[in-house]
Amino acid sequence: MIKTDILIIGAGPTGLFTVFEAGLLKLKCHLIDALPQPGGQCSEIYPKKPIYDIPGFPEILADDLTQNLLEQCKQFEPGFTLGERAETIDKQEDGSFIVTTNKGTKHHAPIVAIAGGLGSFEPRKPLIHNIDSFEGKGVEYFIKNPEKYRNKRVVISGGGDSALDWSIFLADIASEVTLIHRRNEFRGALDSVDKVQELKDLGKINLITPAEVTGIVGDRHVKAVVVSQAEHIEREFEVECDHFIPLFGLSPKLGPIANWGLEIEKNAIKVNNALDYQTNIPGIFAIGDINTYPGKLKLILCGFHEATLMCQAAYQILNPGKKYVLKYTTVSGIDGFDGSRKEAPKAVVKAIN
Amino acid sequence: MEQDVNIKIIDRDGVAHNIVAPTDMAMNLMEVVRSFELAPEGTFGTCGGMAMCASCQCYVISNTVLPEKQDEEEAMLSEAFYVKENSRLGCQIQMTPQMEGLEVELAPES
16 A cells, blocks of 8 residues: 555646645655656657746746656655556545555555546557457557567557557567558658668568558457558458557546546536635545636646645645745755755855955 | 638537637637537547647538648548548648638547
């Protein structure tokens, strides 16, 4: 059981900044995210795109913002449960919560902050009629452990970065890699496109374009995929394989959080914005893109503000009746949980003669 | 107002909506759909208009002359599902006076 003061669901910019604000109040945080890396949409959808409305940054790449937020909060030693989706929440007799992920990891905290953005990212599944029945039996939408594919025949479909990158990576591990895409053009970093071209020329990647996987053949496990190719004349054939990995990106879904008894409006969680961004369940807060209130704006900078106020409310719940005075970090410095201290250099007081 | 255009949007339930869309607000079709709440929040225009998610895919029914597809849109559509000959990404269609009479149908959620 992982224990913490504030359990944050979602490791995007709002969740990461919560760690910092909570740390200033000596509250410890742990984050859960369905993605294998922190950053949320900033790392999953648009890592290389610039953002122009982060206060103090005329321009910053989404990926750099994530790295900065991780650096800013690191002395408060956040814990991470990555690659797992928060599934259920159980309120305990003392008012605290136990949140369990889809993999069964349990987290215990008195405060839960849902900073889930647009929801958890779920793989976009291609429209193949029998694909569901092969999930976990040779069809995988994520590559978690590449070793699984050692000396296996793998078919990857998709035309973006992940399809390219994994084809390159698995070319050295799998006995056979086939990459199938609807067009001859791929959308990815130039290096990856060139590398796939090189591996194709070396015969290490079998490229089939423009084509599409339209069916899966197998008994209890994938044996082959049906490919329909539309160059010059349309033809259909089978490619024998042990694994079929469709990589068509991820789309966010509110998911299990929708069943937690929270008041939901337009796929977002209603909160009290006049006070502390608490939901209808005391002790559960919702901050960032996932919440809604009159006048809500889904902006990263609004998430930062909401996180800051929410941490104050969490502090009051955890330390009832305790007097609190706001301190500027410039004045008080920052004492990390790791023993580090950051502080403003003292001014030099010296006479000039 | 004279800079407004009349467009018709068929939502995912097949219901047609006649919309008067402004052309002076730098809006694209995806934003028009969202501002008139013709698709549930969170299911349309997920990436905010970067041509990076295809959630705003729609089928163009009228023969309105549209801006050419840029590489990013073309690439994204090549990875999307339910794609047809007349598929476009709503976020790449700016509301200009030339869009008068545009008719589109929203593609299914995927």
